[in-house]
Amino acid sequence: MAGARSIVVVGGGVGGLAAAIRLRVRGHDVTVHERHDVPGGKLSVLKRDGFSFDVGPSLVTLPHVYDELFRVAGTSLADEVDLVRLDPQFRYRWPSGRTLDVADAGCDVPGWADFVARGRTIWEVSERTFFAGPMSGPWSLTRRMRRPRDLLDIDPLRTLHEAAEAAFGDDREMAQWAGRYATYSGSSPYRAPATLACIAHVEHEYGCWYPMGGLGALRDAFVRVAERVGVRIECASEVRSVIATADAVRGVQLADGRIEHADVVVANADATHLYRDLLPDAGALRAVRRATPSTSGFVICAGVRGRTPDITHHGIWFSRSYRREYDDLDAGRLPDDPTIYACVSSVTDASQAPAGDENWFLLVNVPSGAAIDRDAATNHVLGRLADHGVDLRGRLACTETITPADLERRFRSPGGSIYGTSSDGRRAAFVRPRNRGARRGLYLVGGSSHPGGGLPLVTLGARIVDEMIDRDLR
Numbered sequence: 271m272a273g274a275r276s277i278v279v280v281g282g283g284v285g286g287l288a289a290a291i292r293l294r295v296r297g298h299d300v301t302v303h304e305r306h307d308v309p310g311g312k313l314s315v316l317k318r319d320g321f322s323f324d325v326g327p328s329l330v331t332l333p334h335v336y337d338e339l340f341r342v343a344g345t346s347l348a349d350e351v352d353l354v355r356l357d358p359q360f361r362y363r364w365p366s367g368r369t370l371d372v373a374d375a376g377c378d379v380p381g382w383a384d385f386v387a388r389g390r391t392i393w394e395v396s397e398r399t400f401f402a403g404p405m406s407g408p409w410s411l412t413r414r415m416r417r418p419r420d421l422l423d424i425d426p427l428r429t430l431h432e433a434a435e436a437a438f439g440d441d442r443e444m445a446q447w448a449g450r451y452a453t454y455s456g457s458s459p460y461r462a463p464a465t466l467a468c469i470a471h472v473e474h475e476y477g478c479w480y481p482m483g484g485l486g487a488l489r490d491a492f493v494r495v496a497e498r499v500g501v502r503i504e505c506a507s508e509v510r511s512v513i514a515t516a517d518a519v520r521g522v523q524l525a526d527g528r529i530e531h532a533d534v535v536v537a538n539a540d541a542t543h544l545y546r547d548l549l550p551d552a553g554a555l556r557a558v559r560r561a562t563p564s565t566s567g568f569v570i571c572a573g574v575r576g577r578t579p580d581i582t583h584h585g586i587w588f589s590r591s592y593r594r595e596y597d598d599l600d601a602g603r604l605p606d607d608p609t610i611y612a613c614v615s616s617v618t619d620a621s622q623a624p625a626g627d628e629n630w631f632l633l634v635n636v637p638s639g640a641a642i643d644r645d646a647a648t649n650h651v652l653g654r655l656a657d658h659g660v661d662l663r664g665r666l667a668c669t670e671t672i673t674p675a676d677l678e679r680r681f682r683s684p685g686g687s688i689y690g691t692s693s694d695g696r697r698a699a700f701v702r703p704r705n706r707g708a709r710r711g712l713y714l715v716g717g718s719s720h721p722g723g724g725l726p727l728v729t730l731g732a733r734i735v736d737e738m739i740d741r742d743l744r
């Protein structure tokens with residue numbers, strides 16, 4: 271092992287906590303500074319009038335990624351969190367009246383099995399290439415490939431929409447279903463590479479999970495495990511700047527004026543915030559801005575009286591036309607006919623709502639930076655849901671909304687982007703900010719840097735950064 275060093279992590283999001291756990295287990299002295307009162311970042315919980323809402327992530331995939339992290343710390347995911355495998359995983363509905371339940375065991379729609387099998391191949395190659403190490407250009411990826419065929423297998427040249435159309439032919443509704451996987455990284459099916467088809471395989475193979483007690487239970491497990499191995503987590507502790515010489519970091523200055531010396535600084539804050547505010551660096555900021563921000567979201571948390579027939583834990587109500595929906599998003603506005611995602615975790619977990627009631631978390635995609643009128647958007651989304659046959663409006667016990675401006679303010683994510691950087695375009699994987707920062711001893715982990723956003727990806731990013739730091743310190 272390299273000699274023990276002092277390491278500061280800026281931000282207590284999931285990526286920051288995961289990196290802190292790994293680095294502490296290696297014997298380093300690790301402190302996390304989180305500006306909010308509670309760690310977890312976008313993984314956060316809202317409680318109101320007896321209702322509980324997971325206001326960030328609501329879907330857990332790839333549980334073995336967290337298990338591997340927790341095992342490094344001498345425990346396991348099963349020991350820390352009571353995870354339930356959801357079946358069905360999702361209920362999808364289209365304006366035509368069609369309903370599709372994708373069960374844990376899959377579904378029998380023509381084309382589905384082939385699409386998922388294709389996703390398996392993509393995942394197997396991506397796991398040992400894209401997710402296995404840092405990315406500093408196409409050669410980082412090709413170097414980790416075993417054979418030329420790997421490059422073709424990840425299907426990087428077609429868009430996800432093109433792959434979806436090829437897989438489902440005239441069944442445009444299923445093509446829409448497949449295209450939805452672009453939204454898992456805040457991207458567009460018309461621009462993101464077909465590589466994202468691997469997510470269909472990931473859900474099918476590894477399941478869609480829910481931690482009993484809500485996503486906060488997963489957050490609490492990260493915090494508990496971090497503290498158990500000896501990570502110091504300072505909340506309500508904002509980092510004002512990263513202190514550095516021309517070539518190496520020296521520590522951080524906190525908002526209260528304190529200076530904390532460090533050999534290594536791991537920035538879990540968004541890369542734009544890092545290079546614009548904490549360690550101003552015009553060149554690094556220019557490089558960061560080559561990456562496209564992911565979409566943002568408009569969220570309605572609705573406490574709903576009574577029970578709604580025919581709902582599942584996760585539900586999707588598709589728009590009439592994805593093309594028109596994405597035209598609206600590209601034009602910078604809330605779509606006239608948005609696809610609506612709903613998570614009603616009280617279906618699985620009675621602790622999330624008063625007896626007999628439901629906690630509806632509704633999310634629609636909106637462009638990053640879009641100015642959203644809360645009341646108008648709430649009426650619009652609840653109205654569209656009513657058009658689909660689910661009218662919650664007469665049963666509302668409480669509502670809270672979250673706009674892109676709220677997300678930007680809370681998490682310092684530019685434009686309120688949900689996932690950090692998107693996967694739009696063939697170059698997206700290569701222009702995403704690198705894990706190695708612009709000074710010696712500076713590293714980036716989290717949704718804005720490689721390998722991108724989403725809970726499992728930022729957790730994998732922490733492993734990449736930990737290994738990189740370990741190599742650099744030797």
Ligand SMILES: Cc1cc2nc3c(=O)[nH]c(=O)nc-3n(C[C@H](O)[C@H](O)[C@H](O)COP(=O)(O)OP(=O)(O)OC[C@H]3O[C@@H](n4cnc5c(N)ncnc54)[C@H](O)[C@@H]3O)c2cc1C
Nearest residue numbers: 281283285305311312326327328329509539716717724725
């Ligand atoms: C509405 C919504 C729905 C989502 N749905 C899903 C889902 O279903 N499944 C999924 O896997 N993912 C989902 N995601 C994405 C997922 O939440 C994120 O990708 C992930 O949580 C980001 O982790 P991160 O490590 O990038 O840190 P972040 O969560 O971005 O946290 C960064 C932390 O740094 C802190 N910070 C910033 N600047 C400073 C500073 N100067 N000093 C101190 N602290 C600072 C912030 O306060 C924050 O706590 C969703 C996100 C949102 C918002």
